[in-house]
Amino acid sequence: MKSTPDLAVEATGLIKHFGSTRAVDGIDLAVPAGTVYGVLGPNGAGKTTAVRILTTLQQPDGGTATVLGHDIQREPDTVRSLVSLTGQFASVDEDLTGTENLVLLGRLLGYSRSQARRRADDLLTAFGLADAADRQVKKYSGGMRRRIDIAASIVVTPEVLFLDEPTTGLDPRSRNQVWDIIRVLVSGGTTVLLTTQYLDEADQLADRIAVIDHGKVIAEGTSGELKASVGAGAVHVRLRDPVKRPDAERHLTKALGVPVLLEHDPVALSARVEDSDLVARAISGLIAAGIEVAEFSLGQPSLDEVFLALTGRPAEEATEDAPGEETAA
Template structure:
């Protein structure tokens, strides 16, 4: 199998802080790898090494078959990068931003303008093409930022938490754009703290914590690692919730958590469902919601790390600090 992105034993230190501690990654061509992890887990550091913005202190990495250190120029010709925050020039119009990127990439002016018009149409920004980017909504800026990363028609695209701060509608719109890129055969590495985002988009997922890969697989494979399904029971009458909790505790052997008026508990034997139904029927308790489902990625992440991505330690500016030169590189090499 040919890999568009491959890394072995990546290490990166900032003084005494170890941002990456022997990370291995492999992304086949045309697939999307979702990288999950809390703040400070090493996600952004890994992206910057793969995008040639940082040199690793150990290990090797290649993109499109080119070494990210020895053949950095060739890597840059293949990739696009969208960081955590939109970095378009707010004083320029949408079309001016994209034409500028095209010119930085060495495109003739006419070709740059044609590519800008094509991308503005694709990202539903044509009507705003002549407006300054500072007048754009957050979702529009993120779409323009992603369009800028695609000016050079990259074969590999790095998306570093691209939907941070977006409202649900804008996030869904950006997901649609990413799906379109995947349909075009672009290889994507997506870092995110939104587990639903990885569930929706990723072919494969790796979980980072404290600079290491602690789990990997497809969404279904990761969900299966908990070895449990989730039973949810919501009574019709709110004052029956205590009875539901008692029944579930007796049948499952574990006290359920309360979540929005329903009892929620992991179970390993699906036979508990009919047993709970019988007990509730005997007690005259009517359930408006009764389900046995797979674990969510949130529950998987909680099980393997002990916390949710948003609850992780702050990054201490190790990953979040982007100096002016690095920002310029991100857009120039996109």
């Protein structure tokens, strides 16, 4: 891995409209080479569109971006020879077998037939897919699909690997496997830019995180820096009776001295707190006031809480991801 430029990806003021929607509304990114960079945001925040622009699949309406010093608009072909993309949806041919997919890509990237075949076999073995090599990808499980997707992205080891929501919809075991693969890739010198909806995932993998909302970067830093801005932890409370939630909200706000977030679940509330003693007293207070608590926990802040801290409102549930998906279809 060459280490000439310090930044693997640099974007300044990227803009992309779809009709009247500003899917990407002035995004700045600076991704240091050789690191994992997390782009965190809810559905529809513009993550996918940003990744599509950076991998030359879409033209920005404004702003500039470079990959390892090469401009994505002036030198798209050079950029394509440096990056590799694993899209949010299956980015291999589902009708073909695992081997056929990897041989296809190997041939397209310039390997001879036998080199491509060898590379495919090596990758399938390394990703634990040797047994499924001759099965059509449409018969793979979700976790296997994700692994073949990623394998397809490193037939030639890219300088920068873009992973668009690599673990969305995966069970915890498959998710851990994908995480392990990403860690190994980075230890081999590849820069990884991944998008995710899960703070947990960004926290586990990313050296730096950009939080995106409505097409803008609303916070950027290491996960430690972001958490410091959000509060050390969060208390989650579930009540027995949803009718009591307004009472509980009033009590908790008073006892904890911070804003209380009403979750989508009609019996759930949460708040960011520093002090666990305070939480213990607040829960006792609820019980004393006759509000029955089904369960409570003290844990890491959720994405909702990060958003509440950064924007003063919960992360919105958009019905679809970036409209780019729609126009690309």
